[in-house]
Amino acid sequence: MSPPSPRRNDQDARPSRGIPEATVARLPVYLRALTGLADRGIATASSEELARAAGVNSAKLRKDLSYLGSYGTRGVGYDVEYLRYQIAREIGLTQDWPVVIVGIGNLGHALANYSGFVSRGFGIVGLLDADPARVGERVGDHVIQAYNELERVVSEYGVAIGVISTPATAAQEVCDRMVAAGITSVLNFAPVVLSVPPGVDVRKVDLSTELQILAYHEQRKALAGPGPLSQVDGLPAERSPLIP
Amino acid sequence: MSPPSPRRNDQDARPSRGIPEATVARLPVYLRALTGLADRGIATASSEELARAAGVNSAKLRKDLSYLGSYGTRGVGYDVEYLRYQIAREIGLTQDWPVVIVGIGNLGHALANYSGFVSRGFGIVGLLDADPARVGERVGDHVIQAYNELERVVSEYGVAIGVISTPATAAQEVCDRMVAAGITSVLNFAPVVLSVPPGVDVRKVDLSTELQILAYHEQRKALAGPGPLSQVDGLPAERSPLIP
DNA sequence: TAGATTGTTAATCGATTAACAATC
DNA sequence: TAGATTGTTAATCGATTAACAATC
Known part of the structure; x- marks a missing residue:
């Protein structure tokens, strides 16, 4: 019935504000990937190459970078050093x-x-x-x-x-x-x-939290049975107890 | 036009399967909270008490626990030792x-x-x-x-x-x-x-990823100015460089 | 211009939360 | 029974992904 209540609009803020948490958590990964590329003398990288180095898919990487601004060049890719600096600045690493x-x-x-x-x-x-x-x-x-x-x-x-x-x-x-x-x-x-x-x-x-998360998935693999296709034609993979 | 394509139904699997990743990541936290309560001699805890000990809200905790089964008692709460065992079993900690x-x-x-x-x-x-x-x-x-x-x-x-x-x-x-x-x-x-x-x-x-995530938020606090209400009536909070 | 690749849109998916009926 | 609290529903919110128009 009534129109949507007026809501504080994020557009009001500077573009550098309001980066999603999930994106913030990946910026350090991108930064490291860029440093690695720079060390190997690579000056330009596409979102596809950069995503591979960072271990994410390229759509996610481009979406993430779009929150920082438009630092790429269509048809070309990203300048490694320039993007590295922009991310470092965004995170706040230009200061100690x-x-x-x-x-x-x-x-x-x-x-x-x-x-x-x-x-x-x-x-x-x-x-x-x-x-x-x-x-x-x-x-x-x-x-x-x-x-x-x-x-x-x-x-x-x-x-x-x-x-x-x-x-x-x-x-x-x-x-x-x-x-x-x-x-x-x-x-x-x-x-x-x-x-x-x-x-x-x-x-x-x-x-111990990290180990427990791995244990949970490990247990499920064992329950699903051996093999990548989770075939159940055999007994679950055997795991020895601590004493051999 | 056409009906939704038939999809593999998770209902087919045992209830112990398919716990959301976000929930899996919190089970170790609940486990630790329960151990803490047990150490203090507490035998029963409500979702509210347990949630406080684990640092989450009680709705999330109840939702998470509901993926494991119905291990609580309405009007009473959860038996600390029983729930602790059920979570440990779910994670796979009943084996070494x-x-x-x-x-x-x-x-x-x-x-x-x-x-x-x-x-x-x-x-x-x-x-x-x-x-x-x-x-x-x-x-x-x-x-x-x-x-x-x-x-x-x-x-x-x-x-x-x-x-x-x-x-x-x-x-x-x-x-x-x-x-x-x-x-x-x-x-x-x-x-x-x-x-x-x-x-x-x-x-x-x-x-270094964790530190960088903290640095990002720290920087935003500084930009927002001092005080919890983010008043901008003063200069941003001063941070000394490494050399005092 | 033709080819390549970004930045953005929109659809989908998964997670969170408040509210409450079920029930101890 | 009355009070308390769970387990679940449904709404909302945030994150991911594929697709593609924009543009170098």
Whole structure:
């Protein structure tokens, strides 16, 4: 009966706004694919070639890139270096992001030594640990500092992104303290669901969740029987238990 | 004009089949939440309580659980232990999954020492590295073996899931060899897009992608200006560069 | 111009959510 | 029975995909 209610129109915003989440999550993949092409001396790539390098289909890639603007040339393709820069700018990698890591156990060491960290616009400005025995230890180019230094490091370097690689039991309290100190984005490696106030982003990386998702699909493959056509002319593929 | 073409009906399959991917990805989260509740001695939980513990809304949780069956009691809620078992069974965690890890650098060490590994139905049956200098080194309960042992370990233990924590340059060749040896699920920590034949599942965990997604949102917060209401009465929030 | 390839449209598919009848 | 809460429906929203007009 009544006309559709007037709705806030996304057109009002700048074109750089409102990129779908699914697209945002793929931009880093495109960026990496472009870097790979550039390293191999390739100056121009079609959506088809770029999509292959990124592991997606070309329709999706073109749709994704269309949210950023028109950076391709019809009949030609995309200039690798130009597109790479545009995506980096869109993500915000034309500036450096200071990052603090709390919890320097095995995983924290691995993160601190991860070269992709520095090379991609992120810089570690603090490695913090609550264990006094670890404070002062050298890890890569850095020295582990006391957890108590968190507020100082965050304000001194203007840290916006914090990484949590503590045990699960400590993660929420570390997160709370990060947020109180001014951090508004958290990358969490601890296997807990973190509570944060509105305006704070949390992303979670969870080994055991990933393994469980694989196990689910693996189990279904076994149930479906061996062979790509899921023929059921034999018993399900046998899997040995842990003891051989 | 013509009636819709006859389509293969999912109803034909058992109810345990065809759980949406988004739901599958949340089952491990529910499982962990249930374990947490059980640890605190809670025997029964409503969808509302369970959803809070898992960090989702209760409608989504009920919808997700409905794909597994009717394991709740109207007016009462869910029996924590019973539901926990049903989800574990659905995922396939009532059996143990032998896992092999290739690439025992910093990250490989962290993964090998990760306790959630063993405790959640996964068992490491091999730590492999291509560097002869590392072979023989003790990591947790295991000893690093030569990369050459891959085929033997996979067939001896019936390994279906392989973890790649090598440098990016080695990842594709390791993956190919895993697949040739019979592995059908790969968890990849190397920052490359892996090519695999149909029927092989790959999941990727990528630190720098996660950081970049956070950076994108962080940048938008800065552009929107300080304050939760995105007021633009001031300059964008200042972020210091890496050098203070 | 002819060929190639982008950027966009529109159809389809899958995921989320609110609401509520069923039922403990 | 009255109150509580599940399981399901249906509406909405967001993501994917194929197709193709626009255009280099």
